[in-house]
Amino acid sequence: MKKKYAMAYIVDRCVDCKACMVACKAEWEVPEDKFRTHIDTGVSPDYTDTMRMHFLPHQCNHCDDAPCVTVCPTKASYKREDGIVSVNQKICVGCKYCIVSCPYDARFFNHELGVAEKCTFCLPRIAEGLAPACVTTCPGNVRVFGDINDPNSEISALLRDAATNHYKVWKLRQDLGTRPNIYYIQK
Numbered sequence: 620m621k622k623k624y625a626m627a628y629i630v631d632r633c634v635d636c637k638a639c640m641v642a643c644k645a646e647w648e649v650p651e652d653k654f655r656t657h658i659d660t661g662v663s664p665d666y667t668d669t670m671r672m673h674f675l676p677h678q679c680n681h682c683d684d685a686p687c688v689t690v691c692p693t694k695a696s697y698k699r700e701d702g703i704v705s706v707n708q709k710i711c712v713g714c715k716y717c718i719v720s721c722p723y724d725a726r727f728f729n730h731e732l733g734v735a736e737k738c739t740f741c742l743p744r745i746a747e748g749l750a751p752a753c754v755t756t757c758p759g760n761v762r763v764f765g766d767i768n769d770p771n772s773e774i775s776a777l778l779r780d781a782a783t784n785h786y787k788v789w790k791l792r793q794d795l796g797t798r799p800n801i802y803y804i805q806k
């Protein structure tokens with residue numbers, strides 16, 4: 620079966636230390652006022668019983684039906700076979716359509732390079748068999764990355780464990796039909 624990369628956040632563990640943001644910026648030389656990943660503060664979606672505040676990591680959701688890919692006039696934004704949504708900066712003309720169309724506010728314009736930019740799950744690191752920089756750096760092991768089509772991967776085991784133990788599992792704005800691939804898990 621083809622690989623399908625995804626990420627899960629165990630939100631109870633995040634303490635907003637921002638080590639992931641620092642690691643990402645260093646890995647990708649992200650401009651000072653921009654982010655490929657950041658930490659939001661929000662409530663889990665169980666408003667009816669125990670409303671709990673969480674620090675919620677945020678990045679590109681590598682949507683299966685990605686508006687950024689649909690609107691890109693040059694096909695610079697594209698979905699890879701392994702599920703990662705990436706940007707071919709060589710053919711990006713900087714029109715910013717993708718930035719406007721992303722419902723997750725996951726992209727930004729790199730003024731220095733004149734292109735759209737966002738999280739790619741650290742593609743070069745994956746090619747070397749490494750996890751994304753944010754995953755490796757997080758001291759709380761909040762972020763779990765891997766191939767959800769591989770039953771032996773850490774993320775598959777985590778999602779099975781979540782189902783067995785009835786943890787709360789959600790994705791962002793599923794009502795939009797974008798089919799995101801970032802899982803939020805509250806134990």
Ligand code: SF4
Binds near residue numbers: 686724
């Ligand atoms: S989160 Fe935004 S940038 Fe990422 S794939 Fe979805 S629409 Fe595209």
Ligand code: SF4
Binds near residue numbers: 690706
């Ligand atoms: S800014 Fe680049 S990647 Fe985004 S829609 Fe325009 S050409 Fe495509």
